Amino acid sequence: MGSRYPAVKIGLVSISDRASGGIYEDKGLPALQSWLSRALKNPLQFEARLIPDEQATIEATLIALVEAGCALVLTTGGTGPALRDVTPEATLAVAHKVMPGFGEQMRQVSLAFVPTAILSRQVAVIRDQTLIVNLPGQPKAIAETLEGLKDADGKPLVNGIFAAVPYCIDLIGGPYLETDTAVCKAFRPKTAIQTIL
Numbered sequence: 001m002g003s004r005y006p007a008v009k010i011g012l013v014s015i016s017d018r019a020s021g022g023i024y025e026d027k028g029l030p031a032l033q034s035w036l037s038r039a040l041k042n043p044l045q046f047e048a049r050l051i052p053d054e055q056a057t058i059e060a061t062l063i064a065l066v067e068a069g070c071a072l073v074l075t076t077g078g079t080g081p082a083l084r085d086v087t088p089e090a091t092l093a094v095a096h097k098v099m100p101g102f103g104e105q106m107r108q109v110s111l112a113f114v115p116t117a118i119l120s121r122q123v124a125v126i127r128d129q130t131l132i133v134n135l136p137g138q139p140k141a142i143a144e145t146l147e148g149l150k151d152a153d154g155k156p157l158v159n160g161i162f163a164a165v166p167y168c169i170d171l172i173g174g175p176y177l178e179t180d181t182a183v184c185k186a187f188r189p190k191t192a193i194q195t196i197l
């Protein structure tokens with residue numbers, strides 16, 4: 001039997017000189033894939049790419065994933081201040097609209113985990129009907145920023161950024177994303193909530 005929820009294509013981009021050069025194993029793509037598979041009830045199709053910190057390559061990869069029909073593209077890595085960190089510049093270069101709230105919330109939630117979050121420059125943008133969001137490169141930062149910080153009973157102390165993703169995708173005409181509320185409760189105004197039986 002098919003799923004009740006619409007299928008969603010999601011682009012995953014791990015941006016790391018060393019992981020793409022085989023110096024260490026890439027842990028970014030598996031971390032993105034495993035968190036999204038836990039958080040979303042929709043059938044997911046992933047388009048995964050592992051690339052170096054080269055601005056032209058990052059821009060071309062993002063554009064290709066938008067053109068391939070991804071509703072959402074998540075990147076990991078290359079958002080710090082180091083000379084080779086150019087993910088935010090590449091993301092802004094392909095933007096049709098900038099969504100500053102995602103970066104602001106990401107730094108807020110990350111400060112609850114590490115003081116070095118102040119060094120992170122993540123941005124989120126919309127290109128055509130795709131939301132593109134940068135996440136930090138530390139593999140553990142992926143779940144931290146997407147899910148946020150919870151107390152021992154699972155109650156959110158600081159919201160992660162993923163809670164805002166489904167309604168943003170609704171507003172740009174993408175598929176209706178249904179989350180598992182135990183992992184992440186999406187924010188939607190009451191009028192935007194669909195009950196899919």
Ligand SMILES: Nc1ncnc2c1ncn2[C@@H]1O[C@H](COP(=O)(O)OP(=O)(O)OP(=O)(O)O)[C@@H](O)[C@H]1O
Pocket residue numbers: 014015016017018019024025026027028029053077078079080082085136137138139
């Ligand atoms: N794709 C990845 N897989 C595994 N670990 C990673 C990955 N990307 C980053 N890390 C870890 O997180 C740290 C900080 O990530 P950052 O994106 O700043 O990497 P970096 O120091 O610029 O190097 P590189 O681009 O070669 O990964 C790295 O030093 C590494 O320990």
Ligand SMILES: Nc1nc2c(c(=O)[nH]1)N[C@H]1C(S)=C(S)[C@@H](COP(=O)(O)O)O[C@H]1N2
Pocket residue numbers: 076077078079080081085109110111113114116117118119120121135136137138140141142144145
């Ligand atoms: N949640 C979270 N955010 C984080 C981190 C982390 O470990 N957890 N690492 C920080 C560090 S050390 C840096 S330099 C910046 C940028 O990381 P990047 O260059 O790997 O993208 O993200 C920061 N944000």
